[in-house]
Each structure stands twice: as C-alpha cells, then as structure tokens.
C-alpha cells in the first residue's frame with residue numbers, strides 16, 4: 001500500500017482536481033446548487049477540512065503511522081482507536097472507516113468546545129456539514145488509493 005508521502009500526494013492531487021471542478025461549476029454557472037452554496041467561505045472551509053483530514057485523520061490511525069505521530073502530545077486521542085481496530089479493518093471500510101474516524105473526532109471536539117464554554121447550537125449547520133464532507137472525502141480518497149494499489153500489486 002502507498003506510504004504516507006504517496007497518500008498525501010494523491011490526496012492533494014485529487015483536491016486540486018475537485019477544486020478545479022467546483023470552480024468550473026461556479027465560474028461558468030454550470031450548476032445552480034453549486035452557484036448558490038459555494039462561496040469563498042465554504043470552499044476555503046472545505047479545503048482546510050480536506051487537508052486536515054489528509055494529514056491528521058488518515059485511516060492509518062489504526063497503526064503507529066505518520067498521521068498518528070503528527071498528533072504529537074495529543075496522540076492519546078487516537079490510542080483507543082489504534083488499539084480497538086486492527087490495521088486495514090474497520091478504518092479502511094468505505095462506509096464505517098470515515099464514520100468511525102469522524103465520530104471519534106466529533107466526540108472529542110464536542111467535549112473540548114463544551115469545556116471551552118462554546119454553545120454547540122451556535123455553530124452554523126452548513127459549516128459543520130462542509131467540514132465533515134471535506135474530512136470524509138479525504139478519507140475516501142485514502143481508502144480508494146489503498147484499494148487500487150493493492151489491486152495493482154495482486155490483480156487476482
């Protein structure tokens with residue numbers, strides 16, 4: 001399977017393609033939904049969430065991986081995840097993978113926001129959705145790259 005550097009490169013390449021596609025839809029007004037909902041805020045938030053997902057929320061958090069080490073002192077957040085799931089198990093399932101990673105993070109972020117005294121109802125739903133879509137997409141791209149590379153190595 002690809003190493004962390006290759007995964008980052010594939011993810012960033014895919015992001016550039018997605019952004020190019022979205023820009024095309026908006027600039028040339030090809031799609032009314034895109035024109036209505038995509039503005040510089042949602043696109044910037046999407047890109048940041050996607051990049052954050054790429055570098056910090058990789059499905060390889062289920063092992064002692066580069067993304068796991070990137071958490072530094074905060075890596076304890078992912079320790080249960082790493083211990084509970086065996087490598088390329090649930091975390092690399094196209095549906096359960098992103099859900100389990102986002103759920104783990106959502107619980108922690110919600111706890112931190114509550115501890116910081118933020119009223120969770122004040123976070124606009126649209127922004128939460130955009131951020132989750134960005135993260136989920138970065139995870140899917142990782143899972144698809146793992147799948148394609150293992151298929152190429154062992155086609156039968």
Ligand SMILES: [Zn+2]
Nearest residue numbers: 001059060146
């Ligand atoms: Zn992987």
